[in-house]
Amino acid sequence: MDLATFLIQLLNSVQYGLLLFMLAAGLTLIFGIMGVVNLAHGSFYMLGAYLAYALSGLWGSLTLAILVGALLSVVFGLALEWLLFRHFYERDHLDQVLLTFGLIYIFEELRSMLWGDDVHGVAIPELLSQSVPLTDTLSYPVYRLAMSGVCVALALGLYWVITKTKLGMKIRAGAFNSAMTEALGINIKLIHAVVFALGVALASVAGMIASPISSVYPGMGSSVLIMCFVVVVIGGIGSVRGALIAALLVGFVDTFGKVLLPSISGMLVYILMAAVLLWKPEGLFKQ
């Protein structure tokens, strides 16, 4: 592998890792704070991608579609939390698994009824459709760089909200001891709703910005969901920092595995997970 190819693969792996982080961050927060196993998290990713497809087709602008789509996802997340998830925070994990598995079926079918079962493409915005030349023959698309940029910005934003703001303080307090936080007069129900909606929005935005590259297709949520599980297991439940490091690690192993060891590339990430489990059964950054 020469330097240019290596660089391209490295950029790809970082971009994939950052995308996984967007999904896993929401998942790990929902796990960590509300104690909910959410199998439907991948459906939010799929929902985002289809929203991007539908809205950008309507208005001809992906940027506008992402902004409006993010807002819609927040509303959707709040509604879902209020209607269903709120009542399952104290229930068995088994019930949560079944609830969210049922939701996968419902979302898949609604998707099929609304948009059909075909694979759709989403156009890359004009402004970002160029490529950066690396050598005479190789170049790197600007959109992928922009994607990573958006992910980094959102990751920094998330970090800032959680560590520097009052809301973040309440979220951390809720994660540490929910009952005590409530006793101190903080509206923990509201915090839960906000965290859930945030998780839905992050997953959905990840789906939206990935849609021009990955295209939009049925079942796109399930494969990404399992990768997120792996990221959360490696990073440690509830740890956003762990999710970031694990996501980059998984992105790296997956991307380079496909290049160097194609025959077992699908398994490599899981082998990584097994190794981490042997070493630290509760993830790298257990909260």
Next chain:
Amino acid sequence: MSAMKANLERLPKGLQATLVLALLCLIAFPFAGSDFYKEMVTRMMILAIFAMSLDLLQGVTGLVSLGHAAYFGLAGYALAFLTPEGAAVSLWWTLPVAVLASSLAALVIGFFVVRTHGIYFIMVTMAFAQMVYFLFFDNKSLGGSDGLYINFKPSTSIFGVQTFDLDNKTHFYYFTLVMMLAVYAILRKLLWSPTGRALAGIRINEHRMRAMGYGTFKYKLTAFTIAGGLAGLAGYLQGAQSGFVNPELMGFHMSAHAIMMLVLGGMGNFAGAIVGAFSFEILLSLFKDLPNGLGKHWQLWMGTFIVLIVIFAPRGLMGLWEKNKGAQT
């Protein structure tokens, strides 16, 4: 965490009588049903074996596995590899080998997963099953995404003497019925054995079990291995019946269906698993056969049904029975 509530281990008299009646119906069914329905009920019995194997983990030991289908599918693939292109292989050695293959996979994966708890256990079992799924999905030599055909059903002759014929739908039906009853008997026996009591103890309070000197890791690994092997038995029969295997047999939907079967029928007593498997499959085909094109949207009905069950009857059909009868465990 899960399945901590007391399970209906001892079946109340009325329920036992109902189950015996249902068994008589199952024995008599091939005399009335057409080949189509015989195949359908055979498939339900195969899934009942699969659900019972998961019940050992989920209902008895309190371990919710979202990757149990991996061991189901593996044995099916084992049969596909062992069956040559132009001839049948003997049931008498391929069945044990396939079950052993699944047990071995469960032993190896179990070594990693049973050291985790709660949410981790759910996610890790799912992730490892997905690993197995991709191993077969990505490799053309293992059948790839299309899977493999099993052109001949296993032969059952012993020293050249033909015993029964799995190509005959009625014979296959009774063979599966016998297998299902055998698995039920073995698991009930296990449930009341010292090992079974220890497993139930782990479900109720693992810390206390460890404080009493039980090596819970060993017990959980044993349960995981046995459950994997029995799932393999079901997968072998599934492969033999349908004549092909594909990665979907190991997919996460298959695993989740098994969980749903247990919740529907009730956990921890194995009879519920059978009832659940039958109920789930009947419901699934009802939803798929809805008139006026509504059947096309079966996922919507199934999803809604699952959500409603979890909200309103989280302990399933047997749970409702329990509530009405006020039965004690």
